[in-house]
Amino acid sequence: MSSSNHATTVTSPTAQSSLTTWLDYMQQIHVSAIDMGLSRVLPVANYLGVVQSAKDDAFVFTVAGxxxxxxxxxxxxxxxxxAGYKTALYQSPHLVDFNERVRIDGQMASDQTLIAAFExxxxxxxxxGLTLSFFEITTLAAxxxxxxxxxxxxxxxxGLGGRLDVTNIIDADLAVITNIGIDHVDWLGDNVDAIGFEKAGILRDGIPLIFGATDMPASVQQKIDDxxxxxxQAGRDFSYRVPDIETNIITSAATWQYSxxxxxxxxxxxxxxxxxxxxALSAVLxxxxxxxxxxxxxxxQTVKLAGRFDYRQMVDRQWLFDVAHNEQGVTFLLNQxxxxxxxxxxxxxxxxxxSIKLLFSMLADKDIEMVVEHLTQAKLPITDWYIAEIDHPRAASMEELQTALAAYVEDTAIHVYTDLQQATQAVIEDSGAQDLIVVCGSFHTIGEALTTLDVNE
Known part of the structure; x- marks a missing residue:
């Protein structure tokens, strides 16, 4: 885990520069896109006064998982x-616009607000005298x-893990760990104890923790004790039930019971x-x-989040967008x-x-074959796969996508395109209003598809 101060020499933007110019600049000035650790971030955060501000003036929920x-x-x-609280929300990554990451009382930060903070x-x-990664700078700005x-x-x-994530420079008043699965193994480890240790790094002395899974790694229990x-914990201290899961899917009239x-x-x-x-309700309570x-x-009754089992009708087609990109995510998607x-x-x-038509792509550092296996073994009428490379440095290549699909999907069912825009247009042309188009595999897959669809709309 590098803490290099090496930087590429790039001219700094100004307050008059566009948000796009700032975002491009911040992606170029540090040697690596992911550089975990807090040693470079903390001096800058203290210089800005953000750590003390959170400690003095706000109640902080930190959510890992x-x-x-x-x-x-x-x-x-x-x-x-x-309930009337002035509420800040920080999320990542975004789907379409960077501004989605930073919200106050539900409103995205404006370009001008972001640029002023970046400056x-x-x-x-x-x-x-330090260099920071894109995520470090943008999180500090938020x-x-x-x-x-x-x-x-x-x-x-x-953003990633917990112990060494930039958000962890702020002491949580209440922590949530949603679940612990195998993901980001290059940075977090390849077993649940190692990953649990990283995620439990958000804990602080004496604060409450909501643990959203029934199985707890020993490393998390040790941090709780420390x-x-x-x-x-879910299943032990709180639970929920749905009266009729077959008819209460996503309708506004449906109810559920929390205890x-x-x-x-x-x-x-x-x-x-x-x-x-x-x-979330357990955390609030x-x-x-x-x-x-x-x-x-x-x-x-009003909460929504783009790309999370997100059902929409667009361009006379029925779409389901879900960011599932690992085993837990795709299992949850299929269960719903x-x-x-x-x-x-x-x-x-x-x-x-x-039929179901799949618009699909993933990042290369994910277990693509495992996701494909789960989707193809689900006994759903997925008749066609529309694939293209994501426009991202870590995108899986076309060869990697095709290799993962080859073991599970007939060649005639795989449709290959040069980019997600072409693939999105193709699935629209090849489907009917009665079909369901499922878009999954990555935040970036959904973001690029939604950008294309917004143009069509």
Whole structure:
């Protein structure tokens, strides 16, 4: 894990430069895209005063985990907002616009706000004589924006791991670990104990932890003991149930029941995972914040998050976008997709045929073959795969995608394109209004598809 101060010589943008210019600049000035560790970040953060600001003025939720961080942070944020708290939300990565990462009271930060923060971080970085990665600079800018806006609540999604992630320069007042699976093995380790150790690095002495899985690695339990943390664990301290899972998929009229040792609540069903929603609700209830049942219900009826089991009708087609890119993610997608497909078939006219068409691509550092295997073994009518390389430095090559597909998918069902824009146009042309187009494999796959669809709309 490098902490190199090597930098490429690039001219700094100015306050008059565009957001795109700033983002391009910040991607060029550090030797590596991912450079874990806090030794370079902390001096710059202290120079900016963001650490002290969070400690003095805000209640901080920090959310780590292999999957579900985005949904969990979205629900926590919306519940706090509905209760009247000025709420900051930091998430990554974005799908279409960088501004999605930084929100105050649900509103994305403007280009001007981001540029002003980037300029201050850049000045602090130069004053400290350090180089920072793109994620480090942009995260510091988000924290600075939250501090300057004097937000009551900060909801921070960990980017990678926890212990060495930039968000961990801020002490959490309440921590959430959604789950622990095998992902990012090059940085976090190749077993759940090693990964759990990294994610449990967000814990602080005496704070509450919401642990959103029934199996806890020994490394996490050890951190809980070391920090005298009060842990509320899924299945042991809180649970949820759905009256009828076959008919209550994603409709606004559906309800679900949440229970912990103190209360049982009948609640409106959100358009997000109930696993993640239950974790978020547990976090809110374990906090000292004054968030009543009305605020909770209001948030559940309105919360949404692009790209997480995200069902839409666009260009006269039916789409399902999901960022699933590892084993836990694709398993969760399929568990929700199967009943949704049955619901989809139920509304078709008698004799009308329908199929699932997959718009698919992944990053090269993911287990592509495992994801393909799960999707093909799911007993769903996936008739065609539309694949192209993502426009990203870590994109899987066409050869890697085709090799992963070859063992599980007939050649005639694989359609190859030079980019996601072409693949998206092709799946529109080859499908009918009765079909379901599923877009998955990466945040970047969905982002590029949505950009194409927005143009078509």
């Amino acid at each position: 292999t999957n579900g961080k985005g949904s969990t942070t979205a629900v926590i944020s919306d519940m706090c907002r509905a 201050k971080v850049e000045q602090a970085r130069l004053a400290c 924290l600075l924006i939250f501090a300057e806006a004097d937000c009551d609540v900060w909801v921070l999604e960990v 920090h005298n943390v009060v842990c509320y 912990n040792a103190a209360i049982t609540l009948q609640l409106p069903r959100p358009k997000l995972s109930l696993v993640n929603t239950a974790n 374990a906090s000292p914040l004054d968030i009543g049942i009305d605020a909770i219900k209001t948030a559940l 997709l199967k009943p949704l497909w049955q619901q989809h078939l139920a509304v078709l006219n008698d004799g009308q045929m329908a």
